[in-house]
Amino acid sequence: MANNLLQSPAHASAVPFSRPPTPGVHPLQVGFCGLGSMGYFMARNLANSFKSQLPPLLVYNRTVSKSQKLLAELGASTVRVADTLHQLATECDVIFTNLANDAVVTSVYNEFAKALAQLPPTKAKIFVEMSTIYPTLAGDLDRLLSSHPHTHFVTSPIFGPPLAADKATLLIPMSGDYRSKKEVAFLLVPAVGRKVIDLGGNVEKAPTLKLIGNGMIMGMNELLAETLTLGEKSGIGQQTVYDVIKDLMPAPGVVAYGNKMVNDLFDGSVGFALDGGIKDANHIRRLSAELNSPMPTVDNAHRAMIGARAMHQAQVAAGTQQWDIMDWSALIASSRVGAGLNPFDSKKGTGPTRED
Template sequence: MADKLLQTPAMHARAVPFSRPPTPGVHPLQIGFCGLGAMGYLMARNLANSRKSHSSPLLVYNRTVAKSQKLLAEVGASAVKVADTLDQLATECDVIFTNLANDAVVMSVYDEFAKALAQTPPTKVKIFVDTSTVYPTLAGDLDRLLSSFPHAHFVTSPIFGPPPAADSANLVIAMSGDYRSKKEVAFLLVPAVGRKVIDLGGNVEKAPTLKLIGNGMIMGANELLAETLTFGEKSGIGQQIVYDLIKEIMPAPGLVAYGNKMVNDLFDGSVGFAIDGGIKDSNHIRRLSAEMNCPMPAIDNAHRSMISARAMHQAQMVSATQQWDILDWSAMIASSRVAAGLNAFDSRKGTGVVRED
């Protein structure tokens, strides 16, 4: 990450579409972070490490305290302090980041923030930044909730990239909301957490909309990838040869990464993107596309594949034969494999393919 911190001003200007905010005063900003899941943990760690030279460590909260303690042990007390409650984040921090699993959890956390603000109204600017993937209208609800308190601002800032991109601080960050708040947040996140900010204006619903569009593109591509690799295996060519061809003619990072998972049956969702999250996103995309009268059949197909793969995995869990406790969304290929008469999660078993020289 050291090379990122040494970017030239011109490089940084291309990454952040805002001028630099004013130099902080005598008291540096107190930053908080809520949600230490597969993505949030890595984001919080990188943010904490980037601020080690500041006097205030990152204040973190997670429902499972063990994850907060793990982060504290990894980066040290000079970089991280564990919060006991959500109220502590809301009242003590100037900027509060959230990265949470779904809309219901996001709403419950922000309700807790609102209760804390009602008890202790802010006396200076306080910025709440949600980096989760949510339905766009929820962002509007949160904005209205927080704007009822003096000095409180809300920014939507969903992120693009898998856990390895979060680990290397190489995320792409969409951002919408109050302009001055976005400027402050953008320079906290780049290059500490991500490599680029995409500004979508003042309407807080725009960034979540772009996030769903982007995730839709990824899951649609994954569905085509799954069908193509399965077809390659069933035809006798073999999925590995088809995957090698993809790397030659369409070497997009997403296709290469997810193709590798599919070919090698790397379906552990604890180190990837859990299929429940993919199904949540596909439900959001299908709802939004229906409201806008904009059909997306590729998403319908991907949704069905993920539902089928999850059902097969749940059946394995009932019989205690599952290999992974959490299934990665790349396991959607299981649906194509079963439809073609192949093994769902183990591509080495029962292909029935005879390759002729």
């Protein structure tokens, strides 16, 4: 089972595997489950990358309207909509999943396993889990799927915000069966991401790296929140502090999340939802406790996100919320309230004006 060598030579160094063998008689049927804020862009880019070489991408989403939206955008020659998870599992050679949380992932893969039990595969089939999950769940899923013939499992969570998913510049850790990773990597780069990081055969390794990376990002957000709030309260102004940050540490993530905080851009429907950040923080804190490796910065970020969610839920109850879904950069609300400032509107309740 192999694809049609979809990767250009310019991207060869971004994939740490040799090319798959020459394609067989039957071209790959690829499927995608989960068309959320990340999955929609990944599925769209994946479908567009092989639309002239492979069958239309088969997509499934619990909310059917998202599948229909993708179909309307790309056309029936590029996308087909699956009616059930059973159809996705049995018709596809490679199935990508990008889902909200561990409970949803578990439910979906249990349905896949039922479908495989009813119609056992007669040729190689690869499931690729791209969500942010707790590492031991990856091991559970691997054991669940490996009980079925010709079935392989790869973990491949992704680093990057929805904008990076839209522009196909995601960073892609990958662990699992070597031959399967090779197949999957050449589908994903450059269609979905810019680089694959091979983490070996243990499927728990890629989810572990993903949690470590997300812990670093939320710790960075917590430090940004505290720094910008102090800048505002001191009378220097958060914009001035942000400008200094951009000069000193012009990393894309720092610049992007700093911009959201300074300009109160807390719409989670176009970013990373606060609930997702809290879920990831819970995973990271559990992992750090199990490994006796404290991460107090993540503890602080977790507390700040819980506080921001409580404030947002109070606004929802009062009908005064500006956003239905909060971005996780809204954790700055906790720092602002602690400093006596308005949580979500930096134009209200500013600090003292500096006197020259």
